[in-house]
Amino acid sequence: MRYFGNNIITLVNNLLISYTDQGPVKAPVVIFIHGFPLNKTMWKKQVEVLKEDYRVIAYDIRGHGDSDTGTEDFSISLFENDLIMFMDKLGIDKASLCGLSMGGYIALNAIIYNPERFDSLVLSDTSCLADTPEARTKRLNVINTIFENGVSNYADESVKNLFAPESFTTKEAEIFSVREMIRNTNEESICCSLLALSARKETCHKLSDIDIPVLILVGEEDKITPPEVSGMMHENIKDSTLHVIQHAAHLSNMENPEEFNNQLQRFFEKVYKEQTITSTYTGNSIKSQLRYKLNILLSF
Ligand code: MLT
Secondary structure, rough: OOOEEEEEEEEEOEEEEEEEEOOOOOOOEEEEOOOOOOOHHHHHHHHHHHOOOOOEEEEEEOOOOOOOOOOOOOOOHHHHHHHHHHHHHHHOOOEEEEEHHHHHHHHHHHHHOOHHHEEEEOOOOOOOOOOOHHHHHHHHHHHHHHHHHHHHHHHHHHHHOOOOOOOOHOOOOHHHHHHHHHHOHHHHHHHHHHHOOOOOOOOOOHHHOOOOOEEEEEEEOOOOOOHHHHHHHHHHOOOOEEEEEEEOOHHHHHHOOOOOOHHHHHHHHHHHHHHHHHHHOOOHHHHHHHHHHHHHHHHO
16 A cells, blocks of 8 residues: 655664655656755655656655664665665565765665666766775764764754855755754764765776666766766766756755756656656546657657
8 A cells, every 4th residue: 555645654674764755656666865964855846846747755764854763883785775675665666766975875786786676767966986084084073073063063064065155145945954954863873874974885896787777967066976976977887867967066956956857857758758658548647648648759
């Protein structure tokens, strides 16, 4: 049985996992994976638009948002295992993934180790590289600073790196909401996630094995996972498209949702053209049926 809505709770690996599930029953499934230390609400603008044509799911990674934390040491492979168990629990055999930054690290692992479960992948503001020794030390220092100064100060400092300078005048609501997401994440989860991020393994050597369509998006001013890294991933993934999002830094989906959504829609329309035409006979809206028929006609 499928539940629809914004704050659904299900049990995965003995933890309560919170998620949003919207869109037509038989439509292709797109699962969104948030960045660190944020939560599923960062995808609000993508869910709003894509739910017309896709079954759109955004969930809270353990220790984030409204999901339980559990007692196991955090790691990217633990998060990846949670994702696969979450799909099993919801009865989803195949989906497309869209992961931003830490969400992208999880998505890359999921696709590399379970290729049969995925139709396509969107890598947003992310990287296949592991942390350098310097970056690891920096993360450990951040943990110390959080112990000393608390999560609120950490949230204030973080937003300065996540957003492009111009977003501080044009995207005040988004900055406020990201600061709140960080403030509402507990200290233990933030520190355990920082350890998990610092210990993550590189996945670059596996990129050439990926044989599903991949869209790579990156904010032009992203300093955390810069456009050059996206360019390197694009060169190594056979069926990949790279698009640099203007007026955005690390949170490109929130800083320029119009351009980001436009890219997502074009990409998924291409990936699911065949399947969606079939599903027009199983309950999608008349507008989406017309859109896909039009697409087919235009492609000849
Ligand atoms: C994120 O947005 O998920 C983080 O910036 C990832 C990282 O620090 O490596």
